Amino acid sequence: MNGLTAFLGSVPGYLNDWCVTIFLICVSFVLTFTPAWIRWYNMRKTINKIPGMDFRNPFMGNTSLVIQLKEARTIDNINLLLFQVTCGFAHLFHEERIYRFWNGIRPSVAFFKPETIEVILRSSTVLEKSTEYSFLHPWLGSGLLTSFGSKWRKRRKLLTPAFHFRILEDFIPVFNEQSQILVEKLRQAQSEKWVDIIKYVTLCTLDIICESAMGIRMCTQENTESPYLKSLYEVGEMFVCRMIRPWLWPTILFSISSYGRRFNKSLAELHNFTRTVILNRKAQILMSRASGKEQDGTIENKLKRRQALLDLMITHHLSDPSLTLEDIREEVDTFMFEGHDTTAMGISWTLYLIGLDSFVQKKIQDELDSIFGNDTERSITIEDIKNMKYMDCALKEGLRIFPSVPFIGRTLREDIIVNGYCLPQGTTCFLNIYMLHRNPEVFPNPEIYDPDRFLPEHVTGRHPYAYLPFSAGPRNCIGQKFAMMEEKVVIANILRNFKVTSLDPRDKIKMDAELVLRPKQGLRLRIEPRVRE
Numbered sequence: 360m361n362g363l364t365a366f367l368g369s370v371p372g373y374l375n376d377w378c379v380t381i382f383l384i385c386v387s388f389v390l391t392f393t394p395a396w397i398r399w400y401n402m403r404k405t406i407n408k409i410p411g412m413d414f415r416n417p418f419m420g421n422t423s424l425v426i427q428l429k430e431a432r433t434i435d436n437i438n439l440l441l442f443q444v445t446c447g448f449a450h451l452f453h454e455e456r457i458y459r460f461w462n463g464i465r466p467s468v469a470f471f472k473p474e475t476i477e478v479i480l481r482s483s484t485v486l487e488k489s490t491e492y493s494f495l496h497p498w499l500g501s502g503l504l505t506s507f508g509s510k511w512r513k514r515r516k517l518l519t520p521a522f523h524f525r526i527l528e529d530f531i532p533v534f535n536e537q538s539q540i541l542v543e544k545l546r547q548a549q550s551e552k553w554v555d556i557i558k559y560v561t562l563c564t565l566d567i568i569c570e571s572a573m574g575i576r577m578c579t580q581e582n583t584e585s586p587y588l589k590s591l592y593e594v595g596e597m598f599v600c601r602m603i604r605p606w607l608w609p610t611i612l613f614s615i616s617s618y619g620r621r622f623n624k625s626l627a628e629l630h631n632f633t634r635t636v637i638l639n640r641k642a643q644i645l646m647s648r649a650s651g652k653e654q655d656g657t658i659e660n661k662l663k664r665r666q667a668l669l670d671l672m673i674t675h676h677l678s679d680p681s682l683t684l685e686d687i688r689e690e691v692d693t694f695m696f697e698g699h700d701t702t703a704m705g706i707s708w709t710l711y712l713i714g715l716d717s718f719v720q721k722k723i724q725d726e727l728d729s730i731f732g733n734d735t736e737r738s739i740t741i742e743d744i745k746n747m748k749y750m751d752c753a754l755k756e757g758l759r760i761f762p763s764v765p766f767i768g769r770t771l772r773e774d775i776i777v778n779g780y781c782l783p784q785g786t787t788c789f790l791n792i793y794m795l796h797r798n799p800e801v802f803p804n805p806e807i808y809d810p811d812r813f814l815p816e817h818v819t820g821r822h823p824y825a826y827l828p829f830s831a832g833p834r835n836c837i838g839q840k841f842a843m844m845e846e847k848v849v850i851a852n853i854l855r856n857f858k859v860t861s862l863d864p865r866d867k868i869k870m871d872a873e874l875v876l877r878p879k880q881g882l883r884l885r886i887e888p889r890v891r892e
C-alpha cells in the first residue's frame with residue numbers, strides 16, 4: 360500500500376484520479392470474475408474426465424472444428440456440417456456412448472445409450488430445457504414446451520385431459536377430411552415426374568393442427584398464399600438463421616439485424632392472428648353462456664369436442680383468470696409449432712422409406728385391403744386404426760431411422776452422476792436420439808428399414824429407453840397418441856389410392872440439424888395410381 364501511495368504521490372494530481380479509477384475498475388473486475396473463473400475451471404476439470412476431443416481455443420471449444428471444416432470447404436452448409444460432426448463424434452465414442460464437448464465456453468455432454476438416457480429422462484429434477492430453447496421464447500413464450508418448474512407442472516396437468524383417448528377420437532374426422540384433400544392434391548400432381556412430398560404433407564398437417572388446436576379451418580392446402588402460412592414459414596426460417604449464427608444470439612444484435620426485423624414483423628402477425636382467434640372464441644363461449652345454450656365444461660357436442668384444447672383453456676380462464684389470455688396464446692402457439700412440422704416429417708420420411716421398399720409397401724397395402732377392400736373413399740374409423748398392425752410397425756420403424764426430433768437438450772440445476780461420471784450443475788445434457796436409434800446392439804444393421812423390428816415378439820425384452828421418438832419420462836410428448844393416429848390416417852389414405860416410388864437413394868439424402876430432422880433438398884416421390892392384382 361505504501362508503494363502505491365508513493366507511486367500516486369509521484370504522478371501529477373489530475374492523473375491521480377485516473378489511476379485510482381483504473382485501479383478500482385481492475386480490482387472489481389478481478390473480484391467479479393475470479394470466482395466465476397474458478398467455478399468454470401473446476402467444472403472443466405470434472406467434465407474433462409468424460410471422454411471427448413480436446414481443442415486449442417478455449418473460447419470456441421469444439422465448435423472450432425466445425426469452423427475449420429467449413430474453411431476447408433469439406434461442406435458448405437453449416438447446418439449439414441453440424442449434423443455430420445455430431446454423428447462423427449458419436450462414432451468416435453461408440454464404446455461408452457457418452458462424450459463431452461464444449462460449445463464455446465459452455466460444457467455439454469452427449470448421451471446415446473439407453474441406460475444413461477434413462478437417468479436423465481426419468482429424473483424428477485432434470486426438467487429444465489437447455490439454453491437453445493430460449494430462442495423460442497419470443498414466439499412461444501414460456502408455454503408447455505419451454506417452461507419448467509411449477510408453471511410447467513400446472514400447465515401439463517391442465518392440458519393432459521385434452522389428449523385423452525376419448526377426446527382424440529373426435530379428431531379422426533378432421534384427419535380424414537384433410538387427408539382426403541391431400542389425396543386429391545396428389546391426384547392432380549400425378550402427371551408430374553415427381554413431387555416433393557414434404558410440401559404437400561406439411562400443408563395437410565398444418566390444416567389438421569389448426570382445426571384441432573384452434574377450432575378453425577385455415578384451408579392452407581387450398582390457399583397456399585395464406586398470410587398466416589407465410590408468417591409461419593418466415594418465423595421458422597429466421598429462427599434457424601439465428602441458431603446457426605452465434606453473433607445473432609444476443610437479443611439486441613438479432614433485433615437490429617435484417618433477420619431479426621423480418622422475424623419480429625412476421626411474429627407480430629402470427630401473435631395477432633392467434634389473439635384474435637382466442638378473443639372470438641371467448642366471445643362465443645360467453646354468448647352461449649348468456650343465452651343458456653352452453654353444454655357445460657364436459658364438451659358434449661362433436662363440434663365443441665373438436666375444439667377441446669382451446670375451449671378447455673378458455674373455460675379454465677373464465678373460472679380462474681390467473682390463466683390469462685396471453686398464457687393461452689403461448690399454448691396455442693406451442694401446439695401449432697410442435698404439432699405440425701413433427702408429424703409432417705414423420706409422415707414424409709416414412710412414405711420415403713416405403714417408396715424405396717416395394718415389399719413393405721405391398722405388405723401395408725395388403726393390410727389396408729383386408730380392412731377396406733377395394734373401397735378407397737370410406738372414412739377411416741378408430742376400429743380401422745386399431746387394425747393397422749403392420750402400418751403401426753412401419754411408422755415406428757420410420758421414426759426410428761428418421762426421428763422428427765433428433766436431439767433433446769436439458770440443463771442441469773444440480774450435480775448428477777451418470778455412468779460413474781459426475782456431471783456438474785450448469786452442464787447441458789444433449790440426448791442424441793438419432794444415434795440412440797442406431798445402436799447395433801439393440802437394432803442390428805441399424806440402417807436397414809425393417810418394420811418387423813416392432814412386432815410384439817421383437818419388442819419384448821428391449822430396453823424401455825432404447826427407442827424414444829417421443830422422448831420419455833415426465834416431459835415426454837403430450838401429443839404422441841394424436842400424432843400416431845394422424846400419421847396412420849394420412850398414410851393409409853395415400854396408400855389406398857397410390858403407389859409411391861422414391862427417386863433418391865438413402866446415400867443421396869443430406870440432413871439438416873434443424874429443430875426437426877429434415878432433408879436438405881426435399882424428398883422426391885413419384886405418385887402413380889394403384890393397380891390392384
Ligand code: HEM
Nearest residue numbers: 503504697698701702705763764829830834836837838842
Ligand atoms: C411425429 C410427431 C411428433 C414427434 C416425433 C414429437 C416428439 C416430441 C419430443 C421428442 C418431445 C420432447 C421434446 C423435449 O424434451 O425437448 C415433444 C414434446 C412435446 N410435444 Fe411432441 N412430437 C410429435 C407430435 C406432437 C403433436 C402432434 C403435438 C401436439 C398436438 C405435440 C406437442 C408436444 C408438446 C406440447 C411437447 C412439450 C411437452 C412438455 O414438455 O411437457 N407433439 N414432442
